[in-house]
Amino acid sequence: MNSLTHAETPGLSLQGAALDSRAWELCVAPMIDVTDRHCRYFHRLLAPQARLYTEMITTGALLHGNVPRHLDFHVSEHPVALQLGGSEPLDLAKAAKLGEQWGYDEINLNCGCPSERVQKGAFGACLMAEPGLVADCIKAMQDAVSVPVTVKHRLGLDYDDSYSFVRDFVGRIHETGCRVFIVHARNAVLKGLSPKDNREIPPLRYDMAARLAVDFSDSVFVLNGGLASIGQCEEALETFHGVMLGRAAWHTPDILADLSVRLGHVEQRVNDHTVLEAMMEYAAEQVQAGVALRHVIKSMLGWQTGRPGARRWRRMLSDPKALAENKPELLAQAWAQLG
Ligand SMILES: Cc1cc2nc3c(=O)[nH]c(=O)nc-3n(C[C@H](O)[C@H](O)[C@H](O)COP(=O)(O)O)c2cc1C
Helix, strand or coil: CCCCCCCCCCCCEECCEECCHHHHCEEECCCCCCCCHHHHHHHHHHCCCCEEECCCEEHHHHHHCCHHHHHCCCHHHCCEEEEEECCCHHHHHHHHHHHHHHCCCEEEEEECCCCHHHHHCCCHHHHHHCHHHHHHHHHHHHHHCCCCEEEEECCCECCCCCHHHHHHHHHHHHCCCCCEEEEECCCECCCCCCCCHHHCCCCCCHHHHHHHHHHCCCCEEEEECCCCCHHHHHHHCCCCCEEEECHHHHHCCHHHHHHHHHCCCCCCCCCHHHHHHHHHHHHHHHHHCCCCHHHHHHHHCCCCCCCCCHHHHHHHHCCHHHHHCCCCHHHHHHHCCCC
């Protein structure tokens, strides 16, 4: 990471409204099959001010599917952003409007997912090749809602590592008035790499993301990709307005609690027992409402990583037999296994 210092960015504005750049200081990444509402409820307990993102929801799923199933969330999740996948301006506008009506605080467009399924739908990362279309999509969404419309993107496509590609992409979106960019700081390789490899093999280039933050100094830039320690996040925050954690929040969720203290979001780290009790209460409500326990607690498996007994904790919470009983007390029983 170079040591460019990010501007204080006074007077940031979005669609004419003042934009609080600190609102993006700590974000939890959208992750399909991970950051569902139960996971976000848990993350909120750990990090009272983190900005939480939904899994990507496609416009097709939203406009033709079960809207409450896709959009319902708990009031404690605020601030919470809805991430959309799509490339049809009208559909995106309708989906964004639904999201705003449902109470989401931000609508984010996915321009970073490289999966084949997403490419077939002509959205996700392949949209980076069509900045004009992305600008039309953003404009249509901005016209439909008054909450911030933001973009999550990569640095480039395939093996093109020129800075001008991403600068021009961001520049075109910037013309629409969009002022929040979440940069997964590596390329997406559209052919030949799986989504998992696409999160590991293309090299991270934080310096290039930092150039964007300098060149578009009236905008909020959030760095994403490979951030897994407090030190890395603190260093990134010297350059960027925010950090977004994906796999670290999933594998070691406690980092959210530690960061919340370090960033001054809370005075004291939340007590583990408070979190455990809150999750047991929440699990009881959810189970009563017909949700399977395994869905409610799956984001907690990595919570006690590093502590003696963590393996037993994980094993108990993923034991199919125990989960089938659907009893929230399983959390307390697993807790008793910890040293
Ligand atoms: C299981 C999984 C699912 C993901 N799903 C999405 C998604 O729905 N939308 C998106 O923009 N990125 C998605 N990503 C990418 C993450 O948001 C993030 O950009 C990536 O994991 C890099 O950040 P990290 O190194 O902190 O994990 C996903 C990542 C993982 C591991």
